[in-house]
Amino acid sequence: MIASMSLAPSRRTFLQQASGALLSLGVGTLTSAAQSPATQVFYDPAMLRHEPASDHPESPKRLDAVMKTVRGLEGQGRLSVVAPRPATEDDILLVHTPQYLRLVRSEIATGLRSLSTGDTEISSGSFGAALTAAGTVVSAVDAVMTGRARNAFCAVRPPGHHASEGRGMGFCIFNNIAIGARHAVRRYGVERILIADWDVHHGNGTQEVFWSDGSVLFFDTHQHPWYPGTGSPAETGEGKGRGCTINRPFPAGAGRNEILDAFRTGLVPAAERFKPELVMISAGFDSRAGDPLGRFTLTDSDFAELTGVVAEIARQHARGRVVSVLEGGYSLDGLARAVDAHIGRLSA
Numbered sequence: 001m002i003a004s005m006s007l008a009p010s011r012r013t014f015l016q017q018a019s020g021a022l023l024s025l026g027v028g029t030l031t032s033a034a035q036s037p038a039t040q041v042f043y044d045p046a047m048l049r050h051e052p053a054s055d056h057p058e059s060p061k062r063l064d065a066v067m068k069t070v071r072g073l074e075g076q077g078r079l080s081v082v083a084p085r086p087a088t089e090d091d092i093l094l095v096h097t098p099q100y101l102r103l104v105r106s107e108i109a110t111g112l113r114s115l116s117t118g119d120t121e122i123s124s125g126s127f128g129a130a131l132t133a134a135g136t137v138v139s140a141v142d143a144v145m146t147g148r149a150r151n152a153f154c155a156v157r158p159p160g161h162h163a164s165e166g167r168g169m170g171f172c173i174f175n176n177i178a179i180g181a182r183h184a185v186r187r188y189g190v191e192r193i194l195i196a197d198w199d200v201h202h203g204n205g206t207q208e209v210f211w212s213d214g215s216v217l218f219f220d221t222h223q224h225p226w227y228p229g230t231g232s233p234a235e236t237g238e239g240k241g242r243g244c245t246i247n248r249p250f251p252a253g254a255g256r257n258e259i260l261d262a263f264r265t266g267l268v269p270a271a272e273r274f275k276p277e278l279v280m281i282s283a284g285f286d287s288r289a290g291d292p293l294g295r296f297t298l299t300d301s302d303f304a305e306l307t308g309v310v311a312e313i314a315r316q317h318a319r320g321r322v323v324s325v326l327e328g329g330y331s332l333d334g335l336a337r338a339v340d341a342h343i344g345r346l347s348a
């Protein structure tokens with residue numbers, strides 16, 4: 001016992017020196033990249049601590065359902081699960097105003113049950129959860145831009161695509177995907193990013209953030225008329241962003257024919273012109289048949305095909321770089337199945 005204890009430090013020192021030498025040669029990096037799956041899923045249980053009222057559809061159970069699917073795929077060696085870092089205030093300020101950040105922090109700290117800016121319930125853990133959700137997308141962008149992952153899925157809540165610079169609404173506090181996109185621009189000098197949003201609701205917050213930006217092509221299929229009411233085809237952006245917003249609204253009952261066609265005949269040629277260097281997905285699965293908050297009829301295999309269309313755009317223009325971010329999806333069983341199809345295609 002004494003002998004092994006006295007051996008342990010020198011053995012550990014030897015291993016540290018050996019791995020340090022390998023890392024200094026770049027061997028360690030190569031080895032770990034070769035051994036880890038190309039798809040990474042970013043998740044932190046801190047996001048379970050955002051707790052709307054018990055009967056609220058945007059519940060922590062959604063992430064439990066998603067992660068059960070993810071752990072199954074991890075067990076098959078299809079992906080690796082990675083812990084993200086929470087967003088810093090500077091990350092949040094890439095998109096949101098300082099006044100809004102202060103408002104969110106103080107309303108959560110004082111125990112309000114709902115954000116004053118919109119229909120978003122909050123709890124004592126919501127600020128940490130919202131920072132973690134935004135930081136999850138930042139971490140995934142880092143992984144994909146540095147080549148640690150080919151693509152990434154962000155298992156996050158609260159969702160983000162309804163949040164604009166100064167206003168949370170529609171269950172969203174911070175606009176996670178917009179923060180990730182701005183991070184890619186600032187940190188890596190990415191000039192053109194595609195955000196494709198297939199959530200059943202229009203991503204009004206994302207549209208507003210990048211309305212006159214020009215660095216993001218925003219493509220959105222959604223149900224209309226439906227919450228939040230925006231997303232007309234006439235909304236196309238302004239200034240540097242003119243033509244960079246593309247909306248494809250469809251009536252209740254729309255599904256495979258309409259939405260896959262919009263992606264193939266609307267998104268693909270637009271991406272061909274725009275040539276994105278990074279592709280991001282606002283992956284909302286409330287456009288799946290049977291979702292309690294939507295009336296679209298997409299199936300799990302339709303989500304796999306949509307994923308394939310977007311992944312092919314990334315392969316052609318963006319070295320395969322895809323960062324997919326969970327938005328809506330409120331049937332727990334349906335969400336788990338749709339995520340399985342989506343990540344299954346990403347990791348193929």
Ligand SMILES: [Zn+2]
Pocket residue numbers: 199200201284286327328329
């Ligand atoms: Zn939605």
